[in-house]
Amino acid sequence: MSRKARAAICRELNKPVVVEEITVDAPKRGEVTVRLGACGVCHSDLSATNGTLAMQLPLILGHEAAGEVVEIGEGVASLAVGDRVVSSFIYMCGECRFCAAGRPVLCLEQGKAITTLPDGTVRTRDAKGDPLNIFSGCGVMAEYATMHVDNLVKIDPKIPMDRAALVGCAVTTGVGAVFNTARVVPGSSVAVFGCGGVGLNVIQGARIAGAGRIIALDTNEAKLAMAKQFGATDTVTVKAGEDASKVLKKLTSGGPDYAFECVGNGELAATAYKAIRRGGLAVVVGVAKPGDSTAVRTMTLPFEEKTLTGSYFGSCVPRIDFPRMLGLYTAGQLKLDELITRRYSIHEAPQAFADLESGKNARGVIVF
Ligand SMILES: NC(=O)c1ccc[n+]([C@@H]2O[C@H](COP(=O)([O-])OP(=O)(O)OC[C@H]3O[C@@H](n4cnc5c(N)ncnc54)[C@H](O)[C@@H]3O)[C@@H](O)[C@H]2O)c1
Ligand SMILES: [Zn+2]
Ligand SMILES: [Zn+2]
Numbered sequence: 001m002s003r004k005a006r007a008a009i010c011r012e013l014n015k016p017v018v019v020e021e022i023t024v025d026a027p028k029r030g031e032v033t034v035r036l037g038a039c040g041v042c043h044s045d046l047s048a049t050n051g052t053l054a055m056q057l058p059l060i061l062g063h064e065a066a067g068e069v070v071e072i073g074e075g076v077a078s079l080a081v082g083d084r085v086v087s088s089f090i091y092m093c094g095e096c097r098f099c100a101a102g103r104p105v106l107c108l109e110q111g112k113a114i115t116t117l118p119d120g121t122v123r124t125r126d127a128k129g130d131p132l133n134i135f136s137g138c139g140v141m142a143e144y145a146t147m148h149v150d151n152l153v154k155i156d157p158k159i160p161m162d163r164a165a166l167v168g169c170a171v172t173t174g175v176g177a178v179f180n181t182a183r184v185v186p187g188s189s190v191a192v193f194g195c196g197g198v199g200l201n202v203i204q205g206a207r208i209a210g211a212g213r214i215i216a217l218d219t220n221e222a223k224l225a226m227a228k229q230f231g232a233t234d235t236v237t238v239k240a241g242e243d244a245s246k247v248l249k250k251l252t253s254g255g256p257d258y259a260f261e262c263v264g265n266g267e268l269a270a271t272a273y274k275a276i277r278r279g280g281l282a283v284v285v286g287v288a289k290p291g292d293s294t295a296v297r298t299m300t301l302p303f304e305e306k307t308l309t310g311s312y313f314g315s316c317v318p319r320i321d322f323p324r325m326l327g328l329y330t331a332g333q334l335k336l337d338e339l340i341t342r343r344y345s346i347h348e349a350p351q352a353f354a355d356l357e358s359g360k361n362a363r364g365v366i367v368f
Helices: 043-050 161-168 170-182 197-208 221-230 245-251 266-275 300-304 318-330 346-357
Strands: 003-010 018-024 031-041 065-072 084-087 144-148 152-154 189-193 213-218 234-237 258-261 281-284 307-310 340-344 363-367
Touching: 003 144, 003 346, 018 144, 018 346, 031 161, 031 346, 043 346, 065 144, 065 161, 084 161, 152 318, 161 170, 161 318, 161 340, 161 363, 170 197, 170 258, 170 281, 170 318, 189 197, 189 266, 197 213, 197 221, 197 258, 213 221, 213 245, 221 234, 234 245, 245 266, 258 266, 266 281, 340 346, 346 363
Parallel strands: 189 213, 189 258, 213 234, 258 281, 281 307, 340 363
Antiparallel strands: 003 018, 031 065, 031 144, 031 363, 065 084, 084 152
16 A cells, blocks of 8 residues: 655755655565664765765655564565564675675675665655655655565564664674674774764774774764763874874874774775774775775885775675674673664754764664
């Protein structure tokens, strides 16, 4: 059946998001309809509203949500009505060499569902009946969403929706970058540039992995206080554009073993690379503007054997990593309660974006 839902939409770049009543159509083959319980507001959603991430408008935002399955389409065997699920924003064809190798974040077909469902169409319409695009096959900043089964992972229904939602991006991106991409080893030193929803999860991932030294860097003092709560052993307040590599080299006698860039800035990626010790690893997690670039001193590559790499969605396999993250939460190792600074109603979505932009929240979550 078709359902009415309120949704947060970007209609025009660099304008506040708008909340509209939309129609969400029934699931087709391989799809299900989900009633959302909560959706986190990620910097990538903000990036879609200002053109950093070029996405076709009008766009229903949201890619970090938890909900309950209310209707299933033809041929769906892996989910049933009543199942609790978390959204996953990567498209997995299941057939290409990367999917076959267990690296679905690199799926060769991911271009198929950037702002639509995998079949290239959407189940969402506005009041005039015009189609509405959806963020990364999700568009879950809405009361209902019809999605492909491969963009959903079944989870333990005992986990509250608002906390479970965070696993759909911030937690898996941050902790996954530490566990899966970098494979941080116990006793090592880690620097984290940017302590927002993603960076705080890199910090707690590093803590869980047993890093000996975790140095948090941010321009915002309030974020550094949060970083301490998540496991940072040292904090450094930086000015935008400042080169913090010398400070890091001094603090760690030669540079940290790992550095994570969690802001989305080419210059900062270069600083992260510059800061790491010989043989170290710098991981870019932040998503920079399309025209941005990063320069490294070429000679350091052979003489210092340093690595600069990236991490997309924590190099995760959603069906393995989401339950793993929630297991860490249940075991008391992963902090999710502390990540939510403020909860908003869907009507307050414009405020939630403004608060993200001004750096007020670890994570803001819209609850339905
Ligand atoms: N790789 C992925 O799969 C993936 C997934 C989700 C988000 N992201 C990206 O990660 C980045 C962070 O996302 P978020 O939701 O945590 O954002 P956020 O806005 O919550 O956090 C960004 C933090 O960076 C700090 N900051 C800004 N400029 C800085 C500077 N020059 N030096 C140090 N700190 C600085 C801010 O004060 C803020 O605390 C964004 O670019 C987002 O698009 C990437
Ligand atoms: Zn995100
Ligand atoms: Zn694939």
